[in-house]
Amino acid sequence: MPDMKEKYDQLQQVIEELKDQPGALMPVLQKAQGIFGCVPMDVQKIIAEGLGVTLSEVYGVATFYAQFTLEPAGKYIISVCMGTACYVKGSQKVLDKLSEELNVPVGKTSADGLFTLNATRCLGACGLAPVMTVNEEVYGRLTPDDIPGIIAKYRELG
Amino acid sequence: MEIYRSHVLCCGGTGCTSSGSAQLIERFEQKIAEAGLEKEVKVIRTGCFGLCEAGPVVIVYPEGTFYSRVRVEDVDEIVSEHLLKGRKVQHLVYTDHASHEQNANKSLNDINFYKHQKRVALRNCGVIDPENIDEYIAFDGYMALEKALTRMTREEVIDEILKSGLRGRGGGGFPTGLKWKFTYNSQADQKYVACNADEGDPGAFMDRSILEGDPHAVIEAMAIAGYAIGASEGYVYVRAEYPIAVKRLEIAIGQAHEYGLLGKNIFGTDFSFDLKIRLGAGAFVCGEETALMRSIEGKRGEPTPRPPFPAVKGLFAKPTMLNNVETYANVPQIILKGADWFCEMGTEKSKGTKVFALGGKINNTGLVEVPMGTPLRTIIYDIGGGIPNGKAFKAVQTGGPSGGCLPAELLDTPVDYDNLIAAGSMMGSGGMIVMDEDNCMVDIARFFLDFTVDESCGKCAPCRIGTRRMLEILERIVEGKGEEGDIEKLENLANTIKATALCGLGQTAPNPVLSTLKFFRHEYEAHIKEKKCPAHHCQKLLQYVITDKCRGCTLCSKICPAGAITGSVKEMHHIDTAKCLKCGACIEKCRFGAIVKI
Ligand SMILES: Cc1cc2nc3c(=O)[nH]c(=O)nc-3n(C[C@H](O)[C@H](O)[C@H](O)COP(=O)(O)O)c2cc1C
Ligand code: SF4
Ligand code: SF4
Ligand code: SF4
Ligand code: FES
Ligand code: FES
Numbered sequence: 001m002p003d004m005k006e007k008y009d010q011l012q013q014v015i016e017e018l019k020d021q022p023g024a025l026m027p028v029l030q031k032a033q034g035i036f037g038c039v040p041m042d043v044q045k046i047i048a049e050g051l052g053v054t055l056s057e058v059y060g061v062a063t064f065y066a067q068f069t070l071e072p073a074g075k076y077i078i079s080v081c082m083g084t085a086c087y088v089k090g091s092q093k094v095l096d097k098l099s100e101e102l103n104v105p106v107g108k109t110s111a112d113g114l115f116t117l118n119a120t121r122c123l124g125a126c127g128l129a130p131v132m133t134v135n136e137e138v139y140g141r142l143t144p145d146d147i148p149g150i151i152a153k154y155r156e157l158g
Numbered sequence: 159m160e161i162y163r164s165h166v167l168c169c170g171g172t173g174c175t176s177s178g179s180a181q182l183i184e185r186f187e188q189k190i191a192e193a194g195l196e197k198e199v200k201v202i203r204t205g206c207f208g209l210c211e212a213g214p215v216v217i218v219y220p221e222g223t224f225y226s227r228v229r230v231e232d233v234d235e236i237v238s239e240h241l242l243k244g245r246k247v248q249h250l251v252y253t254d255h256a257s258h259e260q261n262a263n264k265s266l267n268d269i270n271f272y273k274h275q276k277r278v279a280l281r282n283c284g285v286i287d288p289e290n291i292d293e294y295i296a297f298d299g300y301m302a303l304e305k306a307l308t309r310m311t312r313e314e315v316i317d318e319i320l321k322s323g324l325r326g327r328g329g330g331g332f333p334t335g336l337k338w339k340f341t342y343n344s345q346a347d348q349k350y351v352a353c354n355a356d357e358g359d360p361g362a363f364m365d366r367s368i369l370e371g372d373p374h375a376v377i378e379a380m381a382i383a384g385y386a387i388g389a390s391e392g393y394v395y396v397r398a399e400y401p402i403a404v405k406r407l408e409i410a411i412g413q414a415h416e417y418g419l420l421g422k423n424i425f426g427t428d429f430s431f432d433l434k435i436r437l438g439a440g441a442f443v444c445g446e447e448t449a450l451m452r453s454i455e456g457k458r459g460e461p462t463p464r465p466p467f468p469a470v471k472g473l474f475a476k477p478t479m480l481n482n483v484e485t486y487a488n489v490p491q492i493i494l495k496g497a498d499w500f501c502e503m504g505t506e507k508s509k510g511t512k513v514f515a516l517g518g519k520i521n522n523t524g525l526v527e528v529p530m531g532t533p534l535r536t537i538i539y540d541i542g543g544g545i546p547n548g549k550a551f552k553a554v555q556t557g558g559p560s561g562g563c564l565p566a567e568l569l570d571t572p573v574d575y576d577n578l579i580a581a582g583s584m585m586g587s588g589g590m591i592v593m594d595e596d597n598c599m600v601d602i603a604r605f606f607l608d609f610t611v612d613e614s615c616g617k618c619a620p621c622r623i624g625t626r627r628m629l630e631i632l633e634r635i636v637e638g639k640g641e642e643g644d645i646e647k648l649e650n651l652a653n654t655i656k657a658t659a660l661c662g663l664g665q666t667a668p669n670p671v672l673s674t675l676k677f678f679r680h681e682y683e684a685h686i687k688e689k690k691c692p693a694h695h696c697q698k699l700l701q702y703v704i705t706d707k708c709r710g711c712t713l714c715s716k717i718c719p720a721g722a723i724t725g726s727v728k729e730m731h732h733i734d735t736a737k738c739l740k741c742g743a744c745i746e747k748c749r750f751g752a753i754v755k756i
Contacts, residue, residue, distance in 0.1 A: 022474060023436070025456035030398070030437055064458040064615075066440030067398055084361025084555065084591045085517030087605055120399070121360040121442075124172035124367075126517035127210030127524055131176070138176035145746075 007035050011043065015050035024051055025061055029068055038069045074109040074116035076154050078102075080132040083122030090143075091130035095119060097144035098132075101151050114155070162200040164241060165219040166190075169284065171206030171370055172363065172402055173524075174213035179203075181230050182214055189237040199241055202293075205371015207284035209271050210524040212252055217284075222266050226252040254543070271522050274541050276503060278511045279327075279487035280527045283371030288406050291413040294374040300419050302490035306382045307425045310493075315386040316342055319489065321497035323509035328354050328445075328482030329560065329587045330662075331508075331575040337479060340469035341387040344477035349389040351380050352454070352473060352480040355396040355403070356438050358445035359558030360609060362515040362589035365483035367525050369396070369403035372487065373410035377433060379486035381420065382493060384431045387479050391432055395450050398437040407435060442559075442613035446661050447472075447480050449615070460617045461661035482587065484513055504530035508574035518555075518591040521546050528573070535569040538592060549594040552693075553677070557586030559606045559613075560666030562673025563599060582673045584666075598695035599678040600685055604632040606670035614663065621664030624655040628671060637698045640686035645675065697740045700755045704731050707752035714744035714753065 014031045018024045028047055032039050039047075039062050048055040062068045080086075080095045095106065098117055102110050109116040125131050128140025139150060168174075168183045186201045207215045212226035216236070223246050225236065232250055239245045254270050266272055277283075286293035294300070306315050320335030341349060353376060357365045369376065380392045396404050411433050414420040422430045436454045443449045444459040451473045453459035472478025488510060492500050504510050508530040514537065517523050521543030528537060534554060538544065545551050553563040562583035564571065571581045578585050593602065607629040616622045628651050631644050652668030659665045675682060684690045691699040704714075704723075708730045715723040715731060722738040725731030733744075733753075745753045 023454055023456035026436065026439065026453065027456075030439065060458050061456070064441065064460075065438075068439060082360070084359075084558070084589060084605070085515075085523070086361075088361075088518040088591055088593055088597055088602075121358075122363060123176075124363040124400070125176040125210070126361065126363065126515065127173045127213055128176060129517065129523070140176060 008046070010035050011046060012050070015047065019051050025053065025058065029058070029062060033068055036072075038072045040070055071109075075114050076134050077116045077118065078132060078134050079118045079120040079123075081121070081123045081125075081130060082119040083126070083129075085122065085126035086130040089129045091132075093144045094130050094132065094142050094147065097147045098151075101147055114158075115151075160197075162198060163220075164199045166199060166201045166236075166241070167204050167207075167217040167219065167284070168201060169205075169207050169213060169215040170203035170288075170402075171210065171213075171284075171367055173206065173210035174215055175402065177214050178230065179214040182216065182228060182233060185230050185233040186237070189233055190241065193237055193242055195237075195241060202287045203289070204285060205283040205288050206367040206525055208275075208280065208525040208527075209252075209522060211522050212524075217266065221246070224252040224266055224269065225250045270543065271524075271526075271541055274532070274536055275527050276511050276529050277527050278491060278503070279368060279375075279484050279513050280371070280525065281491070282375065283367055283525075286372070288371055288373055289409050291374060291410065291417060294372070298494060299374055299490075300378055300417075302493035303378050303381050303385075303419065304425050306385055306493055307427045307429055312342065312386050312388070315382060315493065318493060318497050319386075322492045322500040323497075323504075323507075324485065324488055324492060324500065325508065325575060326482055327484035327488075327512065327587065329557070329585070331585060334481060334485055337469065337481070338383065338386055340467070341389075341477050341479040344470055346477050348391075348474075348476045349387055350473045350476055350478040351383045351387065351389045351392040352450070352478055353380055353392070353394040353483060353486060354445060354447070354450060354480055355394055355400075355483045356445040356450060357397055357400075357483075357587065358442040359587050359589040360442075361517055361591050362558060362587060364513040364515050364525065364588045366397075366400050366403050368483050368487050368513075369400070370406055373403075373407045374414065375490055376407075376483055376486045377410055377414055377420065379489035380433060381424065381431045382489055383479060383481070383486070385429050387477075389479070390430050391434070393434050393436055393454055393473065395436050395438060395444070395454060398439055404435065404437065411435070441615070442609075443615045443661070443663050446663060449661070450480065451478060458615075460615045461663075463660065484588070505572065505574045505577075507576055512573065512585070512588060514588045514590040516542050516590050516592070519545055519549065519594040519597070520592040530574040531572040533570050533572050534564070537573065537590070538569070542592065545592065545594050549596065551592065552595050552597060553593045553599065553602075555583075555591040555593065555602070555670075556589065557584040557666075557669070558589045559609050560584060560662065560669055561586045561589075562669050563593070563602065563677065564673075565677045582676055584669070596693055596695060598636070598691050598693040599674045599681045600632065600691075601636050601695055603671045603674045604629065604636055607632055607667070610663065610667040614667075618658075618660040618664065620655045620658040621660070621667065624651050624659075625664070625667050627651055628655075628668065632671070635682065635685045636691075636696045638685070638689045638696075640682075640689075642686070644686055645679070645682055649675065694755045697742075700740055701735055702733050702738055702740065702742075702744065702753060702755055703735075704733055704753050706730060707750050708748075709750050709752070711749070713747055713749070717743055717747055719743065 044058045048058045104110045131140045216225040216228045316338045324334040325331040444453045448462045449459040468478045513527045555563045614621045710728040720737050720739045722734045
């Protein structure tokens, strides 16, 4: 796959750029997560070699932080805010409805690879609570009844 | 600078951006150009105005007309009526929730929401364009840095901060001047200043709004701190979930470099200073100072025992001075206006103001800044406009996962560090969540414990195992499986964890449970002994019953997923509680309000 090669080249470039600065591992992993959408073991190996650290150190950091995922996410990442302001205003019901509608548990990707369902913390839009995002799009003042319509829209887009 | 007769300020904070303010700005620019007003009217994208509830917010100056919930369709009218003809668009002007007052001639400071506030840390938020350094400079920006570098010794700077009584706004409330002094006293070839913008409280956005609305204030303060303690390098550790804040900070750092306000020989002195941004990656514990420094070093963000304190051995094993975003945002003004000015605000032991992110069951959700010592009641009722939908106030939560819930009896508590602790909660970083009669306090305690268990780094056993045990008990209680003795078990675990956990995360994790036990013990007892949730919130403890309001329309029996509802047409229906899944679908569908939860 030519576009995969491009991605690996990009990764090498990032490693070259950052390897001499102190504490480079985090920024490199963040860029890698951006390039590949996840940081699978082969990517971690390349990073370990490139930065001259052990694979276990890379793995330790990659698994510590919630932002890094080892498996690819769905095309649409749904993040329901479970911050206090949203929780108090019923975001749990919105999350439950999504889980039912998509037939996936929180933190997982639907069988068709289309949706990943996540719970996140305050998105900074508490005035619109309860809030969720689908990729970059923000949905506020939600009720469970809004969910089927929103999901249908993305299913249609495919 | 060019002179405009009118300015249209559009909020570009996260709240308003989420409800479409970017499209508003585009439309304004387009319409203003079409009307040929581009030389007379300027559109500015600002940071958060504070009243996010009313977003997207637009303010037109010089009149100061406050338009709320503006939609793209409304822009044309504002341009053709207000900007062209000078007539305010009455129906878009903000209405005060509490008083239902709508007065287009009122200035911003007379609106209830702003009247009781005092803006120091937020003074530029919603006022200037955060992506334009000239606007910051026009509002006295970088004058404090100039004063410190050219007219004050390092010791004088530290002295001024000490005298101001400023305490850390990140939660701990440690005297900022002392921290500066300790790091100043450490001898080393290299020192660092750092800024904590990890904002871990899951329902708060003060720091984010400051970075989005006034990033230069933080940069200026960090440079002042660097000068005072003898550091030439600084790090800002920002949550990766804050893309707008990161972008504005990057732009601001770039502009400060261009103007020579960062870099080599600032203001022609021999002081040089540079700033780097590091992104967090979704771990609450990284807000803790030692964990944060490990994370900047590129390691797992696990706390390390103190001592050694960061002032002696911090980032890359060098003396490091870490402050919170809001703490920094106060610094330039203290240097410029003096410690005495700052001391005039606040209480005896808590000087200045505090920013709160007011949310939950409250009319005016948003960002407020009040002098320390302002009573909770003023914040919730006068500024916040009270509880929506005629519901009764039940509790206010401060301090996030480390804090507690205070009941109505304590609403007259003046808000400062010591009073909140005495009342059974804590200041924390500034999250303030209001709860009403429909919120179950046992479930809120469970919510916070769930958060801590999820975020515990697992390094020490009391936190890793103890908080999980507490969560299990709370989960049982809200499911109706609570047992006699559970409350005592919770209290024992809580005390052990508080006494033995390694870092602040574990040490404070039991607080939400302890404070709800203190003020809402009857709710725990009702769950355990009577298997009832007084707030009718906990699904497993509810019973759905049909009352004699039922008209026998049969709708509910058709949609019940469990087939639990029986009855004939035009006759009263009945729910078989043994079959009922408590999904609540029937209640929502009944048009006659015949189904109730008990
Ligand atoms: C678990 C934990 C999380 C914390 N999270 C934050 C945070 O998100 N932001 C913050 O400024 N301080 C946080 N703190 C406090 C910091 O450790 C530190 O005291 C603070 O950043 C110092 O700045 P200040 O003195 O200006 O408040 C946290 C502490 C603990 C124990
Ligand atoms: S108290 Fe919890 S978060 Fe802190 S070091 Fe121990 S396990 Fe980690
Ligand atoms: S929907 Fe309401 S009115 Fe109709 S049968 Fe059910 S309870 Fe009775
Ligand atoms: S709550 Fe759900 S399961 Fe129970 S009776 Fe109503 S619709 Fe049926
Ligand atoms: S708590 Fe959900 S956006 Fe703030
Ligand atoms: S984000 Fe616009 S007012 Fe707060």
